[in-house]
Amino acid sequence: MTEQDSLFSYETDTGGNGFSLSVRLGRIKLDNPVIACSGTFACGLEYSQFYNTAILGAVTTKSYSLKPIEGNPPPRICETASGMLNSIGLQNDGIDIFIKKHLHEAEKLGIKIILSIFGQDPEEFRKVASRAADIKERIIAVELNLSCPNVKNGGMAFSAMPDEVEKIVSSTVSILNIPVIAKLSPNHQNLVEAAMAAKKGGAEALSVINTVVGMAVDIETFMPRLGNVLGGLSGPAVKPIALAKVYSLTREKILPVIGMGGVFSWQDALEFLVVGASAVGIGTANFIQYDVGEKIIEGLRNYLKEKKIYDINEVIGRLRT
Amino acid sequence: MTEQDSLFSYETDTGGNGFSLSVRLGRIKLDNPVIACSGTFACGLEYSQFYNTAILGAVTTKSYSLKPIEGNPPPRICETASGMLNSIGLQNDGIDIFIKKHLHEAEKLGIKIILSIFGQDPEEFRKVASRAADIKERIIAVELNLSCPNVKNGGMAFSAMPDEVEKIVSSTVSILNIPVIAKLSPNHQNLVEAAMAAKKGGAEALSVINTVVGMAVDIETFMPRLGNVLGGLSGPAVKPIALAKVYSLTREKILPVIGMGGVFSWQDALEFLVVGASAVGIGTANFIQYDVGEKIIEGLRNYLKEKKIYDINEVIGRLRT
Amino acid sequence: MKLLTGEILSNEKYSDNLYKMEIFSPYICKNATAGQFINVKCSPEGVLDPLLRRPFGIFNIEKKFNVFSMLYRVKGRGTKFISGLKSGDMLDFAGPMGNGIDLNGNENNILLIGGGIGIAPLYLIAKVAGEMKKNVFFAAGFKDNSYLRWEKDLIELKINYAVLTEDGSWGEKGLVSDYVWNNMKSFKNFDIYCCGPRDMLKTLQNIYKDRNNKVTALLEERMACGVGVCAGCVVKLRKGKKGFSYKKVCKDGPAFNLGEVIFD
Amino acid sequence: MKLLTGEILSNEKYSDNLYKMEIFSPYICKNATAGQFINVKCSPEGVLDPLLRRPFGIFNIEKKFNVFSMLYRVKGRGTKFISGLKSGDMLDFAGPMGNGIDLNGNENNILLIGGGIGIAPLYLIAKVAGEMKKNVFFAAGFKDNSYLRWEKDLIELKINYAVLTEDGSWGEKGLVSDYVWNNMKSFKNFDIYCCGPRDMLKTLQNIYKDRNNKVTALLEERMACGVGVCAGCVVKLRKGKKGFSYKKVCKDGPAFNLGEVIFD
């Protein structure tokens, strides 16, 4: 584990020389603005083979539901131009296994956990949140994946319905009383209203964007390339879309935003920060560059040093329009 | 002009051997399903330096308004991962110059013209359509660019408001009595309703998608990369999004669809056809591969021959789900 | 498992679309076992299109030289890119991934059934089993003779084998699954490892339905992460009487009990 | 204007980020004139990222050999890609694009003012003007001596010139615009062509505001199509007393009357 050791000392070293990467999103304090996105990092265990994932600002877990979910039929993955489609179908082990097993493993590694949860209806959200109550001191926030379909309401995503957003956020807040992040979908036009509803409900921050609805066709077989026909687009291809969505929120100064969508480098991360995101999520990039989280933290740190900017907050929202 | 001559004979040759590329969208009949997208082909003159643009199913003109428009401040173009952003701002010479000058030039080349028009409000749409009445025998259809902002209504795009869509389509239909195509934006969740409104208004077909809202930031200057801050994303990056949008419409069998967004090859075109598009628009690809229209027609023709499919309509909508 | 860059020592063209690439990597040679794979970035440094890494089985390991190799077929953009790499270029890859095959608890007789590029990961199993002095038989089926050059590699292992081609241009004419069926008796007490196209695996599943050979299949599925976090690479496995569960090829596999796989 | 593929005859490194590429193309050599540019695909065949073509001025034309060249600075992804091409590789480009410079109606004295890579398109103007037996003076300004190798090309033209560098490492120390200002009188009846960074052009616009030299600027703007259809590459030009209009660099330019350009 010499590699991990050296990383640790490296971090303390630069932490001590006056360049600060710490950010705050409401009550959420992060050592640096680099967060692993839900569904792309499990609970951090696998990537700990490549670097010390405890250095990340936080790791957002795979989204957990009340019971385990098997997910969609394969193929679930399909590459597109500078991007990928996925239709995992929210496969997960269920919140109980997270609590019993994965949380423990992540804690041993010192990983700061944001727990992502979802439900098929507001009731399931409530139930999952109640289970999480026992471990609320062991996580730094709960993220609500509101991009999943509301089964009781025609299958339209929760985040398309501001009322539902408010309801789910406020019930989670009242159950858990720890910071709650609302993760919104880019597939609806009323993003700003959904964000305001999340604020009303008591959310501490917003995560934007989830994947963009897309599809692809195999012209040999005339079959969709995904077993589920439709999937979610992520990766560099969506970065311009994500930046525009984040900007639409930060411009209105509704809540602090965790910006995500196509971040692969510190330069990409900086774009989101300049647009006003208080932190940046790294998703698909983890699949390709296994140590991308570490690379981006280093990159941002070097950037501050080179530009003699003593606090990352100096660049957040400094877009010149 | 030997190249053009040989093209012509090539076309008649393959046209005669029993493999048909002709498609119909309501009353619109096209020799082949390959259409140049609005704003990416001017009126066909420039690209006639590279191939005989009269072989295209149709050429959709730049969108024309009543008066000339100067457009947005530069920079107007920015490259992104497998895509580009533009904020041209609908710069155009105005409908009168089109009628007096560009139409004439296109006619001389034998180009089949779809006239794209727009207005800042329904009234301007009506006025532009009235001007076009004089030349309605010289064009095969009018396309309404409904993705532009409705200035009288808070700047939200017309295609986000089904009522406005119906109103504009029906007034154009009543003025012109030639086929009308409604071009819809991918940036709103109610695409299906907008499409149904277009149908009610009397549209013959739908063009989907226009560009996706996006932005990019220059991390050297902290300025947006586009003078207009926000722009429209096009190119291979958006193809999965475009296919999903087209599918959402063809699944409902509302109106024939001209599918577009990231088509660069005959394989891409075939994906759209399989998903149910009756024709395919080529936009950004024209900027990179100047003869892409010809290449795609050839590619589709060879595909039919190789697979011994005698009619392109055999593949349209044959997605196996 | 590590993210690595290794020097390419050779990238030999075996036939039109078939290549063998040798890579210098003490780490892989020390840590990898038969059945594992590597995940390769198939675009130039700094370029993100094509985006995803591509998985390739480890074809051979030469510990003495710290060199391992992969045998690959040019299929699309990614493999086209790596086929253009030259000796001296660096390969960006990660590994070793997936579970290795443990031959210790096995029968003393091993039958390997490979179809097409499916022979690639079986080769190292054959080699290791041979080194363990097991009785190894390799049955390999192909469309045509485009894998001919591979026979030289196989001969080096000094094991028994049969080659079948659909067009009869090399070895016996026929399908490898027919060959196995016809020679069923000779492979009575063999543990079996198979890798190849879906149809071949389905047929083998049928052949071995009621027999009690241990049959292990090495599966392929499209991958995003390759390390077990995305759940993108799942295959359907029987669970209980009528149920099923999705298992990850990258983390739970790539080897699975063939009898448990549900092909639908 | 044609879509072409031309064989690269050389891709010479002039200095760290500066290259000269020679391309075989009878078509360009026959049809291009000074001031025009080509639009180059800067990704491998079949690859669409980076997506857009990149415009480059035509640096030199050697009709005898059917060879033209471009002088380019490695800036980002596209130029990095072409800097890696080798002689024998094919370049995918289109041209000639934009309007050429017609020197016939000109004064007999030509002053060329280039800043940085802005010298590239001016070189061919200088050569053509020289061949027309005009009196040509080339004033070239740089940050440092990284364009030193280019002086050899310049010497071949047998014209008068001055080189200025900001760090004084080559030629005189100073800015080319100061040089022009200081030698104003010597260039009294000169027609002027300039190309270079925005700040240089702004300064020159100021210097020549009230003088009646004909001053032509070759402008750069980000392009999508390069052929005049997208209106992506516009610059702001004065129109009437207080108005303006947007003109396309690719189709209306790249040369414009400097006095009419609005830099805001």
Ligand SMILES: Cc1cc2nc3c(=O)[nH]c(=O)nc-3n(C[C@H](O)[C@H](O)[C@H](O)COP(=O)(O)OP(=O)(O)OC[C@H]3O[C@@H](n4cnc5c(N)ncnc54)[C@H](O)[C@@H]3O)c2cc1C
């Ligand atoms: C565990 C494992 C081991 C493998 N070992 C080998 C080997 O030793 N030799 C070899 O030639 N091939 C092997 N393959 C298949 C190899 O990964 C594919 O041929 C390769 O990914 C094709 O990439 P491409 O860009 O050329 O094709 P494209 O078709 O352009 O790829 C598009 C996408 O589909 C995926 N894909 C395409 N075909 C396959 C496939 N058969 N399996 C999984 N994903 C696929 C690609 O990874 C990529 O994400 C293995 C696959 C797996 C899962």
Ligand SMILES: Cc1cc2nc3c(=O)[nH]c(=O)nc-3n(C[C@H](O)[C@H](O)[C@H](O)COP(=O)(O)OP(=O)(O)OC[C@H]3O[C@@H](n4cnc5c(N)ncnc54)[C@H](O)[C@@H]3O)c2cc1C
């Ligand atoms: C008419 C014209 C002639 C030119 N002639 C030359 C020349 O002879 N030699 C030379 O070295 N350069 C020349 N340039 C600039 C050259 O086009 C850019 O340096 C090049 O496009 C940078 O590409 P990149 O991928 O390396 O940079 P990136 O910054 O990665 O490019 C990103 C995008 O921005 C555009 N872009 C970046 N810089 C410029 C620029 N300065 N002008 C226009 N678009 C830009 C690119 O085309 C691309 O679309 C010319 C530009 C124009 C408009």
Ligand SMILES: Cc1cc2nc3c(=O)[nH]c(=O)nc-3n(C[C@H](O)[C@H](O)[C@H](O)COP(=O)(O)O)c2cc1C
């Ligand atoms: C394979 C995959 C699985 C994902 N699973 C989840 C999930 O369970 N919950 C969630 O909120 N977002 C999920 N996402 C969305 C990501 O967290 C992220 O919002 C999105 O991918 C955009 O970022 P990127 O472009 O960096 O990947 C998933 C994304 C991918 C690619």
Ligand SMILES: Cc1cc2nc3c(=O)[nH]c(=O)nc-3n(C[C@H](O)[C@H](O)[C@H](O)COP(=O)(O)O)c2cc1C
């Ligand atoms: C530079 C540019 C200008 C465009 N101008 C128009 C326009 O005037 N009217 C319109 O309806 N669509 C316009 N579009 C949208 C295209 O017609 C097309 O819908 C979109 O680009 C998606 O297709 P693509 O990915 O093939 O480019 C424009 C697109 C680009 C890139």
Ligand code: FES
């Ligand atoms: S590829 Fe991600 S879990 Fe297997």
Ligand code: FES
């Ligand atoms: S680049 Fe398209 S008009 Fe100039």
